[in-house]
């Protein structure tokens with residue numbers, strides 16, 4: 001049996017064309033949604049992602065601006081940049097690209113982003129609102145995964161969802177969203193013992209660890225649904241996921257590819273969140 005492939009790029013196009021209509025409607029009210037991305041240093045993967053974000057904004061009429069800062073910028077100077085953006089009424093969405101250089105306290109920076117402009121959903125206020133079920137700006141990757149599961153007809157209620165990875169940007173919030181949809185959620189991480197014995201129980205397996213092709217058939221129950229968040233650039237320039245796609249594809253019922261799976265949905269949800277933030281300005 002061959003798996004059905006959950007293409008994120010197809011769904012992303014569909015959602016983006018709807019978002020374009022919303023942007024045009026906002027323009028009639030003289031609101032042009034605008035996003036500012038702050039990038040520190042010259043990490044090549046970060047640069048690639050930021051370019052993709054800019055291009056996606058442009059395509060649907062969101063105004064985007066990138067602030068490029070030197071890797072030796074001080075924490076105070078970066079904080080001041082964020083404060084200026086918080087105070088600038090022409091900026092609806094602020095995104096500080098991660099990772100930041102080691103000398104900068106990432107949590108402190110994220111805490112300063114005005115929650116209504118926090119299109120990444122990384123500020124403690126938005127994380128708290130998500131966890132108690134209040135309206136919030138929700139992190140883009142988890143939100144995109146939920147859209148994918150819905151579009152491809154994956155039912156969650158009562159199902160066992162296993163999340164591998166507990167980062168603040170992917171693992172933790174996807175578990176929260178799955179729980180809100182009545183899945184039974186288990187988190188695994190680098191200290192988890194007997195990983196495969198747990199992941200093998202998953203009806204839905206979400207993998208966000210950042211280790212190229214780490215997950216094999218031995219980790220997966222036959223017929224499970226697999227969401228591969230991983231994005232590792234090989235020296236050849238090729239990008240691969242955390243799942244050994246070729247090995248597992250005939251073993252699972254549904255799977256996201258890498259590329260063209262979760263990635264395009266992340267960027268689409270950034271557009272969605274920027275529009276949401278712009279609407280809040282009305």
Ligand SMILES: NC(=O)C1=CN([C@@H]2O[C@H](COP(=O)(O)OP(=O)(O)OC[C@H]3O[C@@H](n4cnc5c(N)ncnc54)[C@H](OP(=O)(O)O)[C@@H]3O)[C@@H](O)[C@H]2O)C=CC1
Nearest residue numbers: 141165166167170189190208209210229230231262263266
């Ligand atoms: N497609 C997309 O849109 C996006 C893709 N990504 C990609 O997803 C991947 C994960 O990103 P991110 O969450 O930021 O990564 P982090 O490095 O912040 O977190 C990785 C998590 O995986 C866990 N982990 C690492 N090794 C193992 C292991 N051998 N067994 C079990 N758990 C393990 C870690 O455990 P511990 O907590 O114990 O250290 C940690 O919780 C990366 O490849 C990243 O590039 C990220 C964001 C968006």
Ligand SMILES: Nc1nc(=O)c2c([nH]1)NC[C@@H]1CN(c3ccc(C(=O)N[C@@H](CCC(=O)O)C(=O)O)cc3)C=[N+]21
Nearest residue numbers: 049096097098099120231239259260261262263264266
């Ligand atoms: N503040 C912040 N917010 C983020 O959302 C954020 C971040 N920092 N730091 C890094 C991670 C990673 N991330 C990705 C986004 C898109 C793809 C993506 O679209 N990837 C393509 C492949 C890449 C390519 O084609 O070059 C795909 O999967 O099809 C991947 C990864 C967002 N992140």
